[in-house]
Amino acid sequence: MVYIQIQNLKGKRPGVAEIAHEIEAPFYYTAKIFQRLVKQGFVRSLKGKGGGFFLDPEKKDLPLKEIIIAIEGDELFIGCGFGLKNCDENNPCPLHHQYGLIRNDINQLVTSETIQSLALSSLTNYVSLGFSREKTERKS
Amino acid sequence: MVYIQIQNLKGKRPGVAEIAHEIEAPFYYTAKIFQRLVKQGFVRSLKGKGGGFFLDPEKKDLPLKEIIIAIEGDELFIGCGFGLKNCDENNPCPLHHQYGLIRNDINQLVTSETIQSLALSSLTNYVSLGFSREKTERKS
DNA sequence: CTATTAAAAGACAAAAAGGTCTTTTAATAT
């Protein structure tokens, strides 16, 4: 989704083949995943010539966290480091406190960053896409 | 494994039924997992009356990291936050730096903690097992 | 209107993870 938004900001709409190549995933598998994302409303698509994927202007500022929760649930953000069901403040597992600090940082990261913020920083900073090895031109 | 060591420190050797109950996992599934851990040398076992699982004195001070790597590889400790194969310092993904900080903390945690250190802190501190809801007596 | 392009839908299939059960082996206690 970040890659799509980066391309959108450049006025392009990438298709399955392009996205699959960038993230080094199989074509058909990537296609299926985006079918789900479109159905869930996170991404929009256009068929036919010049078609491809793009982000709804209202969705591009969603924090990563909401997208992750919609796709795989909130276990990462609230769950125990050992995966115990009964672990909480009253009944902490041996890793409870220390893992809690890390989990807080994860929450902080995915709450403050959005598809748009990551896309913009990829374009603004001297940071290549991470996806492919194409060279980014700097603004200067 | 931490639960086993806690029990070992109390002079007991828990069996599959007890461990499975504590971690709220199915009996047979738990049994299979420990068969693997025994085969890999992380845990030892004794059959028959009074039998059960216990940690080799030499293994109980292994950092969690080594155990995790042996079981599921080192992806968690070196991998990209977005799961990209091509992501590195020269070609960073949009999350590279920020996720790197979190990954460092994870590495720090699993490098400094061992089965023994966690077992001891469960027994020493006012910290219940996290596993069951049994009350811990304080030392005082 | 027709050809072309590209995603959507849905059927399949392979592989991995999760889970169950039976039989065998190795301890211990009597």
Next chain:
DNA sequence: ATATTAAAAGACCTTTTTGTCTTTTAATAG
């Protein structure tokens, strides 16, 4: 020795994840 206990081994099954392919639908260009 024998009975009992408990893990080891391995067969088997179910569910989920991953991956592939064909057909259909929708958009655009000419």
